[in-house]
Amino acid sequence: MNLFLKTVTAGLLVLTMTTTVQAEDTLRIGVEGAYKPFSWKEADGTLKGFDVEIASALCAELKRKCELVEQGWDGMIPALLANKFDAIIASMSITEERKKRIDFSAKYYQTPARVVAANSSAIDGTAKGLAGKRLGVQRGTTHQCYAEKAFPDAELVLYATQEEVFQDLLLGRINAQISDSLVANDSFLKTDDGAKYSFKGSDHLDLECYGEGVGIAVRKEDTDLRDKLSAAILAIRENGNYAKINNTYFTVDIYGK
């Protein structure tokens, strides 16, 4: 019994030591990997994309070693709260609803959402035009919040990833989808498959659902990390690293005003 207690205590000690060391040394960052051009996975398993490169630029700025942790979108906030990683850099919009659970750095980009449907479709991106239509959105995104608020008469169809939304739009199972305009343009409309589809209607902005841009999520108690990340974002804006990354993916500056 005594030996057992000793082993358990020793084990616990080692455990606490390793976790503190880990928490101090490496910054673990949660990324999604299914949200082109912001983050996607190459055939060889490496993670690529705007979010991923911003993450490494920020780590360089903070002079910290970083580890990317892949996490499905559904479980992103729970995993952050469960200490699976320390920050989320995965195109997560800063909204009031999310702020109840987690905290955000300053924004690192802000792009509008738009509706996509087939060229021949009469859908015009308005609530009236979408009434009774099947509208695809990725579950747990700001678009789910917005679609329920702005298109109450549309039939909402929820998907785990944005890639599945585009796939079912191609297969004709949904009439339209709403997502980030850059994502829709880059990973769908620009491809051969997407040629028969186009943006419908204008930009959708909504403070309640879409918030004030996309930020880096951290746990509420990590205010120090939050402030350092906010400062690092401004720093890479100034030293040109942001522009360099921005220009490899986009033709316009996506930081917004």
Added chain:
Amino acid sequence: MAEKTLSSFEKFIKYIDSILPLEIELIINNFDRFIYGVGITLELTILSLIIGFLLAVPMAVARSSQHAILSPIIWCYTYVFRGTPLLVQTYLIYYGLGQFQFIKNSWVWDSILSSAWWCALIAFTLNTAAYTTELLHGAINDTPKGEVEAAIASGHSYFGRIRRIILPSAFRRAIPAYSNEVIFMLHGSVVASTITLQDVLGVGRWLNGRYYLAYEGFITAALLYFAIVFGITRIFRMVERKYLKYLQ
């Protein structure tokens, strides 16, 4: 009076809310969606079990018959469907079949495969039919030799034996194992939520996604599944008490 009970109910909810780290109010406000989810789950599970069973009975008889062509074909089918995960089977039907232009252009696509509900029903039915076939095949093989010999001696034809002696006794023997299959199928039906259907888990995921919650949707779904399984085990206990009485 009615107003007073309502407010005390609300007070009770507020109290539960304050002691549990869960958003009970959100669950209660959206409970009608969960009830709808229970409907979808039961509909898919029960229909696939019924159709799967009806398919499994002739397949099990053919598989046990040592027929030179039918028996190996059915063995292959059950091997494939028991050897691959239900999730993979459902994905192949839902996303895979749509990649073939000739399927997409045919009537099968427009009337059946374009609907997530039908895709789920087809996948679930083929899956449970495979398991049930093997289960009944085992029960048929376990038929006591004496029963078959007595049937032959009293002049039963092959199909007469199957219908009047072998199947009734095999069904009885298969009841305990089949109750497991029913529960597995219910649990397997959560796969429906991955192809956009709003079954119990689908509604749970919707709730989590809509309000950026971690557990509330899953806990509610878990409790609902638990309640359904409780009902299923009760029903099977009754069935066993009736049909397996001679063993007790």
